Amino acid sequence: MQARNPANIKIIDVSHHNGVIDWKKVAADGVKGVFIKATEGVGYTDPKFKANVQGAIAAGLKVGFYHYCRPETGNTSVKEAESFLAAVAGLAATLPYVLDVEGEASKVEINKLIDWCYSWLETVEKRSGHRVMVYTRASFAKTNLGAKLAKWPLWVAHYGVNQPMANPTWQRWSVFQYTSTGKVNGITGDVDMNEMDLGYWMELTGNAQNNPKPVDKPVNKQADEKTNEALKVLQSEQVIQSPTYWVENAFEGGTVRGDYAALLIQNMAKKLTTGTVPETPKPEQPKPKPEPEKPVKQPKTWAEIEKLTQAASVHVDVGGGGTGILLKGGLLLTAKHVSKGRESIRFKTNSRHWYTAVLVSEHLGVGKDAVDLALYRVENAPANLPYLPVNTEPLITGQKLLTVQAEYTEWITRSGQLCQISTVKEPWEFDCSIPAQHGNSGGAAVNEYGEVLGVIVNLASVGIQRGSVRESVPGCEAVNLMHPAVVEWLKKYM
Missing domain, CATH: 2.40.10.120 (Thrombin, subunit H)
Incomplete structure (x- = not known):
């Protein structure tokens, strides 16, 4: 998993536990986006969900919605997906819809839990045509989730570290929740702080049509062999995250759309400015004086x-x-x-x-x-x-x-x-x-x-x-x- 990067985007996530929020002050404090709790289990909608959505959008923030799942209660994934889709219907979101899986969900046998999550993500993605992603804690990802979920981006929580714990399913994170005790103007008390990978943010916000085509429709776009090879190199250099996404969205008639070309240039510039620079040979320096001998340690009583x-x-x-x-x-x-x-x-x-x-x-x-x-x-x-x-x-x-x-x-x-x-x-x-x-x-x-x-x-x-x-x-x-x-x-x- 990659470490934090100052170039990444400041994101928060909120629910009714954060009380009444002054969204204009939040936006003025450098926050660019927010994930807002929508639902939990079946039939529960966060009491401040719509007020938070309206306030955040009015302040110019990009929003996404999350669902806290409760598979350990016996709820089916389809029922929880339908409950979430009903709550978010008619609300505009730029950031993904999120499945929050953690806590008591660990009581479900691992393979059954993975299948449950896969079904929820597939159902929501197909029925809404909107991007989806997985939120979980770093240790939960390591021990409870598997490769079947790797097709969707990861939003990972691991507090007090600069680089989250590795797991066998995801090599990179798209969003990193690094503390639950952040401070932001406009919110009383602690708030969860996150950063979103800049490349992923640009994929989400770089053009007006930021949602993928519904996954149940065939995609006919193809790129030539040289283009595919070039995209694979860009992915390996961490300039883009998904060659498939670029082929489906960026190419028109064999050329790259202007807005995506600008995005590619920005990502390349970021990669180059954060890369290593060859050291200039230094003139021979005089030999340093020998260091004084370290004092002998003395035992204590x-x-x-x-x-x-x-x-x-x-x-x-x-x-x-x-x-x-x-x-x-x-x-x-x-x-x-x-x-x-x-x-x-x-x-x-x-x-x-x-x-x-x-x-x-x-x-x-x-x-x-x-x-x-x-x-x-x-x-x-x-x-x-x-x-x-x-x-x-x-x-x-x-x-x-x-x-x-x-x-x-x-x-x-x-x-x-x-x-x-x-x-x-x-x-x-x-x-x-x-x-x-x-x-x-x-x-x-x-x-x-x-x-x-x-x-x-x-x-x-x-x-x-x-x-x-x-x-x-x-x-x-x-x-x-x-x-x-x-x-x-x-x-x-x-």
Whole structure:
């Protein structure tokens, strides 16, 4: 998935939850378009739908309408499509009609959910002749939606990141909802903020006839082989999104229509201005002076380390709960099985303050095997939020480690030593003799310098050497933050 781009178009989405909106102020604040909630399930129309449509259009904004689906209730896709089409009948929209699929829809078996969404999109597209698209959260797209839906554009939500999480169905997004706590003049309180890909915006607004022909009518336009090859190159360079769209709409008598030629020039200019420029050879510079040697790290007292670790360890309030560790930059690291793939989580600090964190990334794993790590970013993180640094030195067998289990009401300290750095089966993990409990999951294994070496993910019996005798003791397994696959993952976000 591509990252955000300053050239993209500022878009918001609203419902009755946003109250009475001063649309003239919204337009004056740089907003160019708005997706407005129309319907939900069967028979429910947002009470401010038509007022929002009329106000937005009067202020000069481009509008699109969305439907929040409820397949988990047993509604058929056709009934929900008909309910939506009845609500939007007679209203002009430049932006697409949108199927909003998220939340409780995950209760539907995946293949049935994909078929349900496909049917709704097909029904609405064919009966209206209007563009349609899919809205969902990044993690939902990754785990609940499939390739059958790839023919329609994606509007993806992933908060607190510059680039949304990848998924196997869509390579690019057309609209990116990057926060739910945006501020816009004319709207009291928070509002969802989005940006629309500039190329997609131009396809929608570049000419008066911005809707595609109804999909059930045959399209007879064809381009010659050289034109098709050229369009494929433009698509690969991200200058256009759809060669088919250009063939169907832009070509008349073998030449490109004037308005589309202007659009193509704009897109090419954007591509060229954001591309890389070859570096000019620089004259040979004098050799730099050798850097001074780094000061040798000094270990802290274990009493100090315990205090620091308790301050930076948090209780993750998901399911049965677990622990997480705060890192520099308002980041929260925990185990995937603790956060359970949630887009956002609530957590409690040792100082008894509650915060919300949004998902940045889950580790994709090594080969076919999972690496049990999830990284979140704290919303509105205070400047004085405590954190621990991440270790950068190789691990040493036998070194003492400390961890803190963050329960809802108490923070429990446990200690042990590193027993085995890796195994053939799971080279990204190490064993230690910390007698962890289930609540330690997601917590940090901390060294004598107060640095995070790993994240505890599993209880285990481990071997420890006592003199000449090796015995098995209660311990745990932790993800090694120094493993190359983990280091590269963390570097992207820290």
